[in-house]
Amino acid sequence: MxxxxxxxxxxxxxxxxxxDTFRELLPPTERxxxxxxxxxxxxxxxxxxxxIGSARLQGQRILIxxxxxxxxxxxxxxxxxxxxxxxxxxxxRHRADGVVLLLESGGVRLQEANAGxxxxxxxxxxxxxARAAGMPVIGAIxxxxxxxxxxxxxxxxxxxxxxxxxxxxxxxxxxxxxxxRGVEEFDSRDRxxxxxxxxxxxxxxxxxCDALVEDNLEAFRDxxxxxxxxxERFSLETVEREHAMLxxxxxxxxxxxxxxxxWRMLGFPEAERLQVLPAHELVALAxxxxxxxxxxxx
Amino acid sequence: MQWQQAAKxxxxxxxxxxxxxxxxxxxxxxxxxxxxxxxSTHHTEVGVELALDMAAEVLRTVREHPGRxxxxxxxTEGQRLRRRDELLGxxxxxxxxxxxxxxxxxxxxxxxxxxxxxxxxGGFIPNAMMADLCAALxxxxxxxxxxxxxxRVTRIPLERLQVLALDSPVxxxxxxxxxxxxxxxxxxxxxxxxxLGQALARADPHDxxxxxxxxxxxxxxxxxxxxxxxxxxxxx
Numbered sequence: 001m002x003x004x005x006x007x008x009x010x011x012x013x014x015x016x017x018x019x020d021t022f023r024e025l026l027p028p029t030e031r032x033x034x035x036x037x038x039x040x041x042x043x044x045x046x047x048x049x050x051x052i053g054s055a056r057l058q059g060q061r062i063l064i065x066x067x068x069x070x071x072x073x074x075x076x077x078x079x080x081x082x083x084x085x086x087x088x089x090x091x092x093r094h095r096a097d098g099v100v101l102l103l104e105s106g107g108v109r110l111q112e113a114n115a116g117x118x119x120x121x122x123x124x125x126x127x128x129x130a131r132a133a134g135m136p137v138i139g140a141i142x143x144x145x146x147x148x149x150x151x152x153x154x155x156x157x158x159x160x161x162x163x164x165x166x167x168x169x170x171x172x173x174x175x176x177x178x179x180x181r182g183v184e185e186f187d188s189r190d191r192x193x194x195x196x197x198x199x200x201x202x203x204x205x206x207x208x209c210d211a212l213v214e215d216n217l218e219a220f221r222d223x224x225x226x227x228x229x230x231x232e233r234f235s236l237e238t239v240e241r242e243h244a245m246l247x248x249x250x251x252x253x254x255x256x257x258x259x260x261x262x263w264r265m266l267g268f269p270e271a272e273r274l275q276v277l278p279a280h281e282l283v284a285l286a287x288x289x290x291x292x293x294x295x296x297x298x
Numbered sequence: 299m300q301w302q303q304a305a306k307x308x309x310x311x312x313x314x315x316x317x318x319x320x321x322x323x324x325x326x327x328x329x330x331x332x333x334x335x336x337x338s339t340h341h342t343e344v345g346v347e348l349a350l351d352m353a354a355e356v357l358r359t360v361r362e363h364p365g366r367x368x369x370x371x372x373x374t375e376g377q378r379l380r381r382r383d384e385l386l387g388x389x390x391x392x393x394x395x396x397x398x399x400x401x402x403x404x405x406x407x408x409x410x411x412x413x414x415x416x417x418x419x420g421g422f423i424p425n426a427m428m429a430d431l432c433a434a435l436x437x438x439x440x441x442x443x444x445x446x447x448x449x450r451v452t453r454i455p456l457e458r459l460q461v462l463a464l465d466s467p468v469x470x471x472x473x474x475x476x477x478x479x480x481x482x483x484x485x486x487x488x489x490x491x492x493x494l495g496q497a498l499a500r501a502d503p504h505d506x507x508x509x510x511x512x513x514x515x516x517x518x519x520x521x522x523x524x525x526x527x528x529x530x531x532x533x534x
Contacts, residue, residue, distance in 0.1 A: 025530050026526060026530075035519060040462075054532070078517060079519055086528055090530075111454075114467060114468050117442045118479055118517070119520065132404045150423055153396065172377060180379045181380070185381055197385050198384065243354065243357060243394065246346075246394055250347065253386060256385070
């Protein structure tokens with residue numbers, strides 16, 4: 001069993017796709033570096049922190065993008081974002097079976113301020129345009145840096161989102177909120193609080209990720225491959241079901257002070273015990289308690 | 299600019315836009331076309347409620363007024379920075395709004411955005427930045443963060459950033475910079491009703507921002523990189 005959490009973006013791709021099928025697009029030898037970091041005399045990366053290419057996944061033809069948290073926390077600049085947009089549009093052109101995005105990002109790369117913000121919004125539009133064209137886009141989160149900022153919106157726009165317990169997902173990171181509103185609002189050094197609020201288990205129980213897996217590459221691979229096979233369903237009806245679910249969530253949990261309160265309201269009397277359960281046991285228990293949109297008849 | 303002023307100039311024949319809390323909603327005619335108007339005001343922070351309210355308006359428009367163009371009128375201070383919103387999954391609510399815009403687009407609604415006062419990062423990603431075409435009024439403020447905050451976060455001296463900002467649209471706030479980079483189609487001056495009508499006639503469902511940024515010289519690489527990725531020879 002090889003850990004997803006500690007693997008680099010390149011190792012994650014290798015560990016997930018079928019052996020010897022990955023063909024990188026714009027590999028580091030092409031040196032597509034950020035022009036804006038150079039202007040600031042900051043270090044650049046020859047892949048700008050994201051690896052893209054085509055591969056087979058359990059036989060299915062996919063395009064894949066993997067953000068490298070080790071370079072600027074996976075933050076999105078002009079080149080980085082354009083590579084992700086390219087891979088999404090290429091998938092449609094080449095009629096791939098799906099797109100897989102291994103997300104690890106703090107969001108907009110602040111050193112490329114305006115260019116980063118625009119790039120993130122272009123990635124989100126490209127994900128939704130791909131889905132509207134019938135292309136399943138599968139996201140995965142399980143790295144050290146989590147998935148925050150605008151890329152958390154991109155993650156929630158995916159057809160299907162796979163997370164591990166170690167994965168974290170949120171729009172504004174705890175440090176950002178603490179800086180803006182004070183430690184009383186969000187104590188970013190309270191690890192348990194951060195975990196309960198942004199971690200994979202809470203996201204799974206709320207219904208904001210679709211699969212919760214153990215922290216290993218094989219588990220991520222199987223969950224992602226299954227989601228690609230399941231295909232895409234994106235329509236006015238699915239979005240209306242989601243709307244109803246999000247309305248109910250606000251009614252039920254809008255004043256809940258803590259994740260543990262939400263878990264109790266969902267029907268887990270020993271909410272605290274959830275924190276020590278392995279992912280597969282939690283998934284087995286979660287069953288009817290999770291909140292998800294009602295299915296649309298096909 | 300106040301939204302009432304902007305709305306009056308956009309819809310000189312009258313409109314029924316109302317303010318409910320920080321939400322704007324209603325409609326107004328532009329020539330013989332009626333627009334659905336959805337927006338925000340009071341420099342509001344976009345939290346889970348406002349994102350959901352905007353999404354509801356988009357869905358209602360698609361159901362009740364098929365094909366009616368949608369105009370987002372934006373004034374926001376960004377996403378709401380609260381632990382409670384994070385706990386409820388604010389990123390999902392924002393994404394839901396973006397999905398509703400995409401669904402409207404696929405149902406042949408043209409979607410336009412207008413930043414009439416200010417727009418900051420997360421507050422305008424899921425609405426006006428998802429539009430077919432986004433414009434701004436001359437005094438509109440658009441930014442990720444101001445230069446002093448950027449200097450603090452990046453540890454780059456403020457003086458250096460100020461010098462760089464003179465030549466590059468990348469670093470400094472301002473609607474003009476977003477025009478050069480292609481994210482804002484144009485700054486609307488003069489007859490706003492005419493500008494709205496012209497924009498509606500030109501809008502289409504494809505994302506042209508990277509090509510605009512390339513043509514205008516404000517974003518040199520994004521368009522060419524996307525082309526290279528799409529066109530690269532398959533080597534399976």
